[in-house]
Amino acid sequence: MAAALPTGRQGRLLAVGLVILTVVVAWLAVAAPLMDLYADQDARLAQRAALADRMSLVAEEVPALQARAASVPANNGTATFEGATDALAGASLQSLLQSLASTAGAGLSSLETLTADQAGPYRRIGVKLSISAPLPVLVELMAQIEQAHPPMLIDDLQIHGSPIVLPGAQSAALDAGFTVYGFRGGTAP
Known part of the structure; x- marks a missing residue:
């Protein structure tokens, strides 16, 4: 059922x-x-x-x-490095960096010119540098690079150092490496 x-x-x-x-x-x-x-x-x-x-x-x-x-003209002299070739403009950039480093009280360990790249109507020139200096000197150098004319850009910043301050030194030396870029007017040959 x-x-x-x-x-x-x-x-x-x-x-x-x-x-x-x-x-x-x-x-x-x-x-x-x-x-x-x-x-x-x-x-x-x-x-x-x-x-x-x-x-x-x-x-x-x-x-x-x-x-x-x-x-804006393609080769504005106040915004670019002068030079008929990338090598000459790169030498100008290196010279300016050495001058800024000596003004800041730093000695450059090494300078390496990088291959230039086309960036619109400009050529981007670069220098990779290494420096060993106390933090205040390093900061002063980077401030001078930022305020320099022609304008430059800092890239790929790497800082290595020890927290130990050696006797007689005001601060520990830092090993820094970075790339500085500038521009020159023109195109690749």
């Missing part, structure tokens, strides 16, 4: 419970994920709209920036 479904008040409560369970399952399985998907898509659309607005503002600035760039 088959079990009969409850009738009366128990049957109504069971039916209401099944309806509520069905609604909850449908909500968790279908409606909630769809609402989350809609919210994610809405956020993505808002982000893309903000990006499009920003890009349109940047695009409006391009002609003015191009006009400004065109008005």
